[in-house]
Amino acid sequence: MRNLIRLAFLCLVFIGVQPALADELDKAAGTWSISSSSKIRFSVAQVGGGGIAGTFSSFSGKFRIDKDVTRSGVTFQLKAASVEAGDARITAFIRSDAVFDAERNPVISFKSTRVTRTGDNEAKIEGQLTARGITRTVAFQATFDGQSGNQIRFRVTGKMSRALFGMEIGTPIYSNSVVFDMEMKGVRG
Amino acid sequence: MQWRNSPRAWGLVTVGFHWVMAILFLGQFALGWYMQGVKSLMDQFTLYQLHKSFGFLILGLAILRLVWALTSTKPDLPDGMEPTERALAKATHWILYALLLAVPMTGWAVVSMSPLMIPSFVFNLFVMPHLPLGISLSGEQAASSLHAFLAYVAAFLAGVHILAALRHHFHHRDGILIRMLRPGHDGRREG
Numbered sequence: 001m002r003n004l005i006r007l008a009f010l011c012l013v014f015i016g017v018q019p020a021l022a023d024e025l026d027k028a029a030g031t032w033s034i035s036s037s038s039k040i041r042f043s044v045a046q047v048g049g050g051g052i053a054g055t056f057s058s059f060s061g062k063f064r065i066d067k068d069v070t071r072s073g074v075t076f077q078l079k080a081a082s083v084e085a086g087d088a089r090i091t092a093f094i095r096s097d098a099v100f101d102a103e104r105n106p107v108i109s110f111k112s113t114r115v116t117r118t119g120d121n122e123a124k125i126e127g128q129l130t131a132r133g134i135t136r137t138v139a140f141q142a143t144f145d146g147q148s149g150n151q152i153r154f155r156v157t158g159k160m161s162r163a164l165f166g167m168e169i170g171t172p173i174y175s176n177s178v179v180f181d182m183e184m185k186g187v188r189g
Numbered sequence: 190m191q192w193r194n195s196p197r198a199w200g201l202v203t204v205g206f207h208w209v210m211a212i213l214f215l216g217q218f219a220l221g222w223y224m225q226g227v228k229s230l231m232d233q234f235t236l237y238q239l240h241k242s243f244g245f246l247i248l249g250l251a252i253l254r255l256v257w258a259l260t261s262t263k264p265d266l267p268d269g270m271e272p273t274e275r276a277l278a279k280a281t282h283w284i285l286y287a288l289l290l291a292v293p294m295t296g297w298a299v300v301s302m303s304p305l306m307i308p309s310f311v312f313n314l315f316v317m318p319h320l321p322l323g324i325s326l327s328g329e330q331a332a333s334s335l336h337a338f339l340a341y342v343a344a345f346l347a348g349v350h351i352l353a354a355l356r357h358h359f360h361h362r363d364g365i366l367i368r369m370l371r372p373g374h375d376g377r378r379e380g
Contacts, residue, residue, distance in 0.1 A: 047316055048308045048318075050306065089305060097229070097231070
């Protein structure tokens with residue numbers, strides 16, 4: 001009996017929530033441009049604690065949200081030379097041929113190939129990331145972070161191997177994993 | 190085999206320390222000089238980390254060697270040596286011991302003060318903590334200059350030390366060089 005009540009309650013909640021989610025998705029559907037006010041942060045941990053943290057200041061991209069989430073997609077480009085990592089020598093090092101080789105490979109780009117819904121507000125975005133002239137399949141996790149007026153926000157996180165892109169310099173002092181933590185803001189159009 | 194020193198001869202431990210550290214020091218000096226001019230930042234990074242690892246190895250061995258030297262008998266110098274010559278030889282040897290500590294210590298200060306904050310992962314085996322000197326670019330630069338200066342002083346004195354050993358061997362024809370080449374040998378030459 002108690003289980004039945006619980007089930008009935010769950011059904012009510014579900015019926016109540018589902019249209020709300022559908023509404024959110026309806027509102028979000030369409031094409032968005034990635035705003036320059038987005039924050040692209042990354043970090044690489046180092047042995048003994050701490051690590052290197054950096055940001056990119058020059059990037060652009062577009063994403064499309066479809067009511068059928070699996071048909072959504074994103075393209076994103078960033079300028080490798082726009083990386084900043086606090087210390088001038090570290091920044092120069094990351095721009096150099098030791099890491100990004102920004103002179104020969106000025107653009108780091110991402111193009112999604114598959115979007116899967118993983119929760120009420122979450123989706124997994126798989127795609128092709130090209131950096132240092134090497135293209136690999138990587139995955140990011142996107143969490144819907146609200147929409148107001150003409151702006152939509154997502155928190156996008158991901159973790160990938162530097163070695164996959166020929167950037168394993170410094171391992172094992174520095175972790176082979178680079179962690180991305182990004183605040184993506186989209187504006188209509 | 191004679192491990193310890195005697196009033197006539199060096200033991201295996203002293204001879205081993207001497208030659209292992211001579212090779213390490215010269216290799217480290219050459220590496221330190223070479224790595225600064227390497228164009229590829231990737232190779233340069235790797236070489237700097239290697240230089241740091243060898244630096245800590247030299248520092249560790251220098252401490253052990255100093256303890257060994259302070260607690261061991263030293264064979265006598267050849268009878269014919271002038272008092273000034275004796276004093277100079279002694280001073281050179283103690284300054285070289287001091288530099289074997291001071292050069293790696295100033296190198297450690299460089300990495301400890303550098304705003305780069307690169308951990309010292311000695312031969313990728315363990316993390317050597319930074320000295321508590323505080324992060325400072327000017328501190329790093331000062332320590333780096335001192336490190337280079339002391340390394341050149343050490344290289345110069347090592348050169349003097351080598352020439353002196355050769356002079357003893359070929360000019361004075363005494364047993365100084367042979368004693369350091371053959372543990373337990375008193376340096377006397379047959380014939």
